[in-house]
Structures are given as structure tokens and as C-alpha cells.
Amino acid sequence: MSTATPPEIKPGSPVTPQVLAASRLRPVRRGERGPVASLVSHGILTVASLIAFFPVAWLVYLSLGPDKDDYLHPGGIWSKMTFSNYSFVLQHTEFFDWLKSSLIVSLGTTVIGVLIAATTGYAVSRMRFPGYKKFMWVLLVTQMFPVAVLMVPMYQILSDLQLIDSYLGLILVYCSTVVPYCAWLLKGYFDTIPFEIDEAGRVDGLTPFGTFARLILPLAKPGLAVAAFYSFLTAFGEVAFASTFMLSDTKYTFAVGLQTFVSEHDAQRNLMAATAVLIAIPVSAFFYLVQKNLVTGLTAGGTKG
Numbered sequence: 001m002s003t004a005t006p007p008e009i010k011p012g013s014p015v016t017p018q019v020l021a022a023s024r025l026r027p028v029r030r031g032e033r034g035p036v037a038s039l040v041s042h043g044i045l046t047v048a049s050l051i052a053f054f055p056v057a058w059l060v061y062l063s064l065g066p067d068k069d070d071y072l073h074p075g076g077i078w079s080k081m082t083f084s085n086y087s088f089v090l091q092h093t094e095f096f097d098w099l100k101s102s103l104i105v106s107l108g109t110t111v112i113g114v115l116i117a118a119t120t121g122y123a124v125s126r127m128r129f130p131g132y133k134k135f136m137w138v139l140l141v142t143q144m145f146p147v148a149v150l151m152v153p154m155y156q157i158l159s160d161l162q163l164i165d166s167y168l169g170l171i172l173v174y175c176s177t178v179v180p181y182c183a184w185l186l187k188g189y190f191d192t193i194p195f196e197i198d199e200a201g202r203v204d205g206l207t208p209f210g211t212f213a214r215l216i217l218p219l220a221k222p223g224l225a226v227a228a229f230y231s232f233l234t235a236f237g238e239v240a241f242a243s244t245f246m247l248s249d250t251k252y253t254f255a256v257g258l259q260t261f262v263s264e265h266d267a268q269r270n271l272m273a274a275t276a277v278l279i280a281i282p283v284s285a286f287f288y289l290v291q292k293n294l295v296t297g298l299t300a301g302g303t304k305g
Contacts, residue, residue, distance in 0.1 A: 056280075063273035071269050085274035095275065097250040098257040101167070102236055103282065105253055108171040109235035113178040114227045118220070120179070121186030122212055126198060136187065139180035147240045158245060165247040173245065174235045182227040189223030190216065225290040232286055254279045 062070065063085055065077040089095050120139075124132050154173055155164070163169030193216060201211030217224070239255045246252055252260075254275075261272040 059273050060277055063270065063277050065270050065273075068266075068268045068270050071273075085270050086278065089271055089275050089278065093260075093271075093275075094249060094252070094257065095278070098252055098254050099282070101246070101251050102253045102255075104167050105170050105174065105242075106232050106235040108167065109174040109178060110228050110231040112171060113175045113231045114182060114224060116175065117179045117182030117227055118186050118217070118224065119212070120183040121188075122190050122216060124183070125187050125190035126195070136184065139183055142176070142180050151240070151244060154241075155244065164245055165251060167251070170242060170245050171235075173241050174231075174238065177238075178227075178231040178234050182231060185227055185230075186220065186223050189220055193219050225292075229287065229290050233283070236283060 061077060062074065064081040064083070065071070065074075066080060066082045066084055070077050123129075124136055154176075158164050158169045158173070161169070163172070197215050197219070198211050201215050206214065236253070237255050238253075239259075242253045243256045243259070246256065258272055258275055258279075261268045261275070
């Protein structure tokens with residue numbers, strides 16, 4: 001049983017009611033979504049977006065309540081909204097010290113961690129030395145130890161090196177966390193870059209490091225963006241190591257500083273909410289800087305060219 005193909009409406013041809021009705025009956029091609037499927041998919045995406053956005057909107061709403069117990073009666077916040085919590089956090093807390101500490105630790109971890117991970121991933125991707133496969137698995141095994149197990153030996157090591165309560169000590173601790181994952185990530189991305197580029201660099205007289213720095217790294221910007229974003233977020237939001245190794249109040253990171261609003265006898269949740277909203281600003285700014293390459297880097301390392 002054959003099906004008739006609906007006539008096409010060509011430019012300049014008369015459009016009769018019969019031709020217009022037949023064109024509306026055009027069957028849906030394979031891979032093409034119909035109007036109902038498009039409506040359902042858009043509806044699901046809209047609901048998912050609202051669910052993801054709700055915690056952020058709720059946090060902003062609670063930060064506008066002037067009393068620390070307003071979270072128990074959120075309906076009353078609407079009639080007495082104020083920005084006094086933000087002014088108090090900025091003027092009467094160590095917010096800017098926390099900001100300085102968080103940026104120093106996060107950016108330091110990002111720069112040092114991504115540099116080590118990039119050189120490691122490139123070496124394993126391009127060089128065939130004895131045990132190179134086992135080396136990558138050893139990096140992966142280091143991620144299997146819980147924080148509670150690592151805390152005591154790391155504290156002892158930093159104490160022997162006199163790096164307790166120092167930014168460098170915390171940066172090195174965070175690098176031990178981010179480097180294994182970023183090395184795996186960047187190794188997969190370097191595998192997608194043709195080996196002929198390395199050979200062309202050698203023909204032009206470049207050293208292996210010169211080839212890596214001048215030819216490979218510019219092509220690996222998407223992968224580097226993902227590694228940098230992961231490293232920054234890991235160092236920015238980590239609590240356990242920061243609260244253990246940083247002893248001075250002025251060297252607290254944001255994640256540790258938030259804990260000062262909640263004690264055994266008091267909980268200033270309105271100030272905590274306002275501080276959390278302010279904390280999101282530098283993270284959003286960093287995401288804006290790397291978002292151009294972020295999606296490409298997340299997907300490109302999954303296939304080997």
C-alpha cells in the first residue's frame with residue numbers, strides 16, 4: 001500500500017485550499033520531533049530548570065529576612081525585606097579576609113594543580129615509559145582514601161614542614177586531591193589531539209616541552225578550562241582540610257567562615273544566607289570566564305581521535 005507524497009508549495013505557484021491542506025498532512029520524518037514531543041520536552045526542561053533554580057531563589061529570599069529565626073516563618077519575610085544582613089556581613093565580619101584567603105587558595109590550587117595535571121596527562125598520553133599504565137591507576141587509587149584517613153598523616157607532614165596555618169600548605173593538600181582527577185581528564189583530551197602535531201614541532205626544532213607549551217596547550221584550552229573549573233570549585237568549597245589546617249580567623253576560607261555563624265547555642269541563619277549569596281559571586285565570575293570552553297572540554301575527552 002503506497003502513500004502519496006504531499007505536494008510542495010513552490011515559490012510563485014498558486015496556493016489553493018487543497019494544496020495547503022495537503023501540505024499540513026506532511027508525515028514526520030525519522031529523527032524529527034513532532035509538536036507533541038517538542039511540547040513535552042520543553043515542559044520537562046522547564047520543570048527541571050525551576051527545580052534547580054528553587055534552592056538558589058529560596059536562599060536569596062531567606063537572606064532578606066532581618067531576624068535569625070525568620071527561616072521558621074518564611075511567609076513573614078515578604079513584608080519586612082531588608083538588605084541589612086548584607087551590610088552587616090560586609091562591615092562587621094571578616095568577610096574580606098575570607099574572600100582573600102579563598103581566592104589565594106583557590107587560584108593557587110588551580111594554577112599549580114592544572115600545571116602538574118597537564119604535564120602528567122601529556123606525558124602519559126605521548127610517552128611510553130615502563131609502567132605508564134599502572135601510573136595512571138595509582139593516581140586513581142589515591143582518590144579512594146576517605147578524608148578522615150588522610151587527615152592525620154597530612155597534618156603530621158605539614159607540621160614537619162612548618163606549613164600549618166599557611167596558604168601554601170593548604171594549596172598543596174588540595175593539589176593532592178585535584179591532580180589525579182585532572183590528569184585523567186587531560187590525558188583523555190590529549191589523546192584526541194593528533195600525534196602529527198608533535199612530529200611537526202620536532203621537525204621545526206622544538207623541544208618536547210616547547211611542543212607541549214606552544215602547540216599542544218593552545219589546542220587543549222577546552223580541557224584545561226574543565227580542569228581549572230573543577231580545581232577552583234574543589235578548593236573554594238572544601239571544609240574539612242581548611243578547618244583543620246588553618247588556625248587563624250583571618251585565614252579562614254569562605255567554607256570555614258560560614259561555620260562561625262552557627263555555634264552550639266546560637267544560629268544566625270539570616271547572616272549565613274546573606275554570606276552564601278555573596279560567596280556565589282566570585283564562583284559565578286570564574287564560571288563566566290571559562291564557560292566558553294567548558295562544554296567542549298566536557299565532551300571532547302570522551303572519544304579518542
